[in-house]
Amino acid sequence: MNPSNPPQAxxxxxxxVSAIVLDPGYSTTRAGFxxxxxxxxxxxxxxxxxxxxxxxxxxxxxxxxxxxxPGLSIHNPIGKDGIVEDWDMAERVxxxxxxxxxxxxxxxxxxxxxxxxVSPDELPTEMEVESEEKPLSDSPLLMTEPxxxxxxxxxxxxxxxxxxxxxxxxxxxxxxxxxxxxxxKASALVIDIGASNLSVTPIHDGMILxxxxxHSPLGGEYISSQxxxxxxxNTPQPITITPHYLISSKSAVxxxxxxxxxxxxxxxxxxxxxSYRALLEERTLSEFKECVVQVWxxxxxxxxxxxxxVSNEDMARTTPGRPxxxxxxxxxxxxxxxxxxxxxxxxxxxxxxxxDSSFPPxxxxxxxxxxxxxxxxxVDVDLRPHLLANVVVTGGSSLLYxxxxxxxxxxxQMFPGPRVRVTAPGNTSERRFGxxxxxxxxASLGTFHQMWISKKEYEEHGPNxxxxxxx
Amino acid sequence: xxxxxxxQIQDDxxxxxxxxxxxxxxxxxxxxxxxxxxxxxxVDSVGKDQDYEVFRNELxxxxxSQGRVAPRYAVYDVEYELPGEGKRSKIIFISWxxxxxxxxxxxxxxxxxxxxxxxxxxxxSIHADDKSDIEWKTVLKxxxxxxx
Numbered sequence: 001m002n003p004s005n006p007p008q009a010x011x012x013x014x015x016x017v018s019a020i021v022l023d024p025g026y027s028t029t030r031a032g033f034x035x036x037x038x039x040x041x042x043x044x045x046x047x048x049x050x051x052x053x054x055x056x057x058x059x060x061x062x063x064x065x066x067x068x069x070p071g072l073s074i075h076n077p078i079g080k081d082g083i084v085e086d087w088d089m090a091e092r093v094x095x096x097x098x099x100x101x102x103x104x105x106x107x108x109x110x111x112x113x114x115x116x117x118v119s120p121d122e123l124p125t126e127m128e129v130e131s132e133e134k135p136l137s138d139s140p141l142l143m144t145e146p147x148x149x150x151x152x153x154x155x156x157x158x159x160x161x162x163x164x165x166x167x168x169x170x171x172x173x174x175x176x177x178x179x180x181x182x183x184x185k186a187s188a189l190v191i192d193i194g195a196s197n198l199s200v201t202p203i204h205d206g207m208i209l210x211x212x213x214x215h216s217p218l219g220g221e222y223i224s225s226q227x228x229x230x231x232x233x234n235t236p237q238p239i240t241i242t243p244h245y246l247i248s249s250k251s252a253v254x255x256x257x258x259x260x261x262x263x264x265x266x267x268x269x270x271x272x273x274x275s276y277r278a279l280l281e282e283r284t285l286s287e288f289k290e291c292v293v294q295v296w297x298x299x300x301x302x303x304x305x306x307x308x309x310v311s312n313e314d315m316a317r318t319t320p321g322r323p324x325x326x327x328x329x330x331x332x333x334x335x336x337x338x339x340x341x342x343x344x345x346x347x348x349x350x351x352x353x354x355x356d357s358s359f360p361p362x363x364x365x366x367x368x369x370x371x372x373x374x375x376x377x378x379v380d381v382d383l384r385p386h387l388l389a390n391v392v393v394t395g396g397s398s399l400l401y402x403x404x405x406x407x408x409x410x411x412x413q414m415f416p417g418p419r420v421r422v423t424a425p426g427n428t429s430e431r432r433f434g435x436x437x438x439x440x441x442x443a444s445l446g447t448f449h450q451m452w453i454s455k456k457e458y459e460e461h462g463p464n465x466x467x468x469x470x471x
Numbered sequence: 472x473x474x475x476x477x478x479q480i481q482d483d484x485x486x487x488x489x490x491x492x493x494x495x496x497x498x499x500x501x502x503x504x505x506x507x508x509x510x511x512x513x514v515d516s517v518g519k520d521q522d523y524e525v526f527r528n529e530l531x532x533x534x535x536s537q538g539r540v541a542p543r544y545a546v547y548d549v550e551y552e553l554p555g556e557g558k559r560s561k562i563i564f565i566s567w568x569x570x571x572x573x574x575x576x577x578x579x580x581x582x583x584x585x586x587x588x589x590x591x592x593x594x595x596s597i598h599a600d601d602k603s604d605i606e607w608k609t610v611l612k613x614x615x616x617x618x619x
Contacts (some may be wrong), residue, residue, distance in 0.1 A: 177474050184542065184568030184577030184600060188582040206473040206585045380490065390598065422602075423570070441578040447477035447510055471473050 019140040020098055020442040021174070021232040023436035024090070026078050027195030027220065027396075030436045031097040034142065037443030038429050039436050041101040046279060047093055048072050050272075060096040065280065068245045068266070073273035079218055082146045082197045083153055091160050099135050134166035140452055141167040142232040142259035142443040144435045147201045147213045154470070155463035162458045169452035171443070172470040174208050176201035178438030179394040182430070183423050189375065189387040191368070191407070193397035195220040198345070198368065201376040202387055207471060212378035216366035218345050220397040222359050224342045226294070229354035234337075242328045243280035259330040284327060292322045295402035296339040298409035301347045342400055346410055369410050385418035393424035394434040476582040479511040480590045486547065487514045488591050496548055496560060500526045503544040503587065505579055507536060512587050515543060523547075523607045530567050531602045535576075542568040542580040544587055549614035561614040564588050564596035565605065 019034040025045060032039035048059035050072040064074065084090045141161050145154065154172055160172045180188035180203045190201045199215035201208060231239035236256050242263065250261035265271070296302040296316065304309050313336060321333035344351035348364040364370055376384050391411065393404055393437035404424045411420045425431050442448055453469050461468075484503055492497045497519060504515040515533070518526055526547060535541035545565045554560050566584050568577055588596060597613050599605045611619055 064476045098481055110480065173474050181474075181581035182574050182577050184570075184572055184581050185598060186566070186581050187598060192594070205588075206582065386598075425574075437574060441575055442476060442582060445476055445478070445509060445579070447479065451475065 003168045008202045018135065019082070019142055020102060021124065021142045021436055021443055022094060022431070023080070023144045024094055024097075024264055025194055026076065026080075026082055026197070029093060029097045029440075030433055031094075031102060032436065032440065033441075034440050036440060037437070039440075040435055041097050043093075043097050043100070045078055045093055046074050046076050047089065047399065048074055048276070050106055058092070060093060065283070068272040068276060069398050070266075070270045071273060072276050074275040074279045078196075080196050081148075082194070082215070083149060084156070084260045087156055087160070089187055091164060094160075095135060095165070103135055103139065109249075130160040134160070134164065134168040136165035139167060140169035140171075140443070141165070142171045142173060142439045144173050144178060144439055146197070146215075147174050147176045147199065147208050147210075148215060152466055154466045158453070158458065158466045159463045162455060168455050169449075170458070171452055172466055173439055173442070174201075175435035176208060177203055177206060178435040180390075180392055181206075182434055182438040182441075183425070185390050185392065185423075187383075187386055188390040188392045189372070190392045190394060191372070191398070193219055193395040195396065198366075198371065198397075200206060200368075200371045202375055202379050202383070204379070204383055205385075208384075209379050214371040214375045214378075216362075216371060217359065218362055218366050218368075219288070220286075221282075223289060223342055223345075223400075224282060224363075225359045226344065226352050227288060229352040229357060229436040230337045230341055232354065233352075236333075239326065239330065239332075241281045241284050241326060243277060243284065245280065246328045247328055250327075253329055253331070255323065256332050259326070261328040263328075274359065287395075288324055289400065292324045292334050292338045293341050293400055293443075294322075295342050295345075295400050295406045297402050298406045299413065301350070302343045303347065303350055346357075346406065368407065369414055372411065373414065388415055388418050388420045391420065391422045393422060394431055396416065396432045398424065399428060399431055473585060474582060475586050476579050478505055478509065478579065478583040478586070479513045480587055481513050483514050484587070485590060487517060491517070491546065491548070492562060496550060498548070500545055502530060502533070502545045504533070504541070505576075505583060506514075507511055509579060512544070512583065523610075527602070527607075528603055530565070530605065531569075533567070540569045540571055542566075542572050542576055544584070546591065546593060547610065549610060551611055551615050551619040553615070553618055559615070559619075561595060562593055563610060563614045564591065564593040565610075566596070566598045566599070567605070568600050570600045
């Protein structure tokens, strides 16, 4: 081996290059190598923007949470409906998700990296003009997308992958199909609750039945807005969430007593934008959802009288509450309110009104039972019983305590005839990363090579090839 | 083309199926599996026993090389009688992915199902993840379109 020739890429690691799987969500973006059990890179899809020295700077990944820089504002390239709005920034965020932890930056020329002593006369006389290094030149890329992603957005996605990242092979998979497959089913009704959307996707023989795809904004962030409404009306006192960055010290207080904390204050010209605070408040709300919030188990709605004549709400009052401590030390036991926060996912009338919320009050058509009804109405009558017998639950917000039990009750009441069966992976990571894991398995199969759209095919047919090949 | 694993169907699968459909009920079923190398679908067994329960038990007891429950595909020749119309028979395609199956194999079986079903050209199919999903009455109802 001639030491003056830089080694070939394959000689660095010796390993076969594996494909990268990218599962871009509204709240988080998941990326990792195909064949692994969980995505190695999990970053917020939110990014930060601020000005320093008269220049606009951007912050990606977990760094957005860390420093409350003056004027730091938080943005999201994906719209509330789960479809990309800002393509330039979506590209930057997605690129960060794999370059930060998976592919790394490209190795430079060893003659010029300062680690090798090379006398000037040994330098190659003709420097090859390297074309600009692109981040995925060696890795096939499988991406996921929501079932309602429009054709334009799909074409734009393959364009970025092929032209900006230079991936040699690409595939775009519907996340609903991946979730159904991961449960062993080629036909299923997939109910996915993510951060910004609640969706119902009927799948038959591995294909999405487009006319039956339904979605509404009643996802994780909507639930957060309901919790905020509860906090506002809370007794003994309204609760404000003060994120950690605004607290310099706190001391323990009795439950329900005002917080005893020293707060940090920022002068107006040093303070981050309100969107930064909102993002950090959302983290406390996520914790609250995991520890406190519970779905009323049913079989009847929270507002309904139970069989004994006592209302369900009164029944809920008698169950033991759950304590929660806020970053400023305020703590309280939450009783019936912890059921009320999510009841409107099933019963629009149960929504807690809040004139300040960015979410308009939900309509009955946006609730889970109505979305399922509308979804089934959009598919062939003969398929409906098969779909109801194969309901697959996925998405991070579906981990709310008691969610699948209630869903089961609601569906059985609505469809008393056919057999209803709800499947949900018991394992948290499979529920949160269901589509990523499905994509990881497929892209790692040796036989999957025939599915990939190659660079050559893309160049020959243009971005529209994604419509033909990724159905 | 819908999303698929790319796992190939071995020619034997098709030949065995042709023999099966020409046997006019002598062969009752074929069980298929995906080979351990995850590259192709192969014939696991061919059964002639006329007792449906023999088939059902064989399918439900399928194990992988380490002795754990494992998924399979099958085709079964369902014979039934319609009042006034006489004997009928219909081939039904069954995908069997028990709920304890590891995600890896669930994914591979689900994403190969359509390719096999289309290669065999069987229209009627059911999916089962529990032994109660493949009771005779369920299979009969599906095969006869609810008439028997």
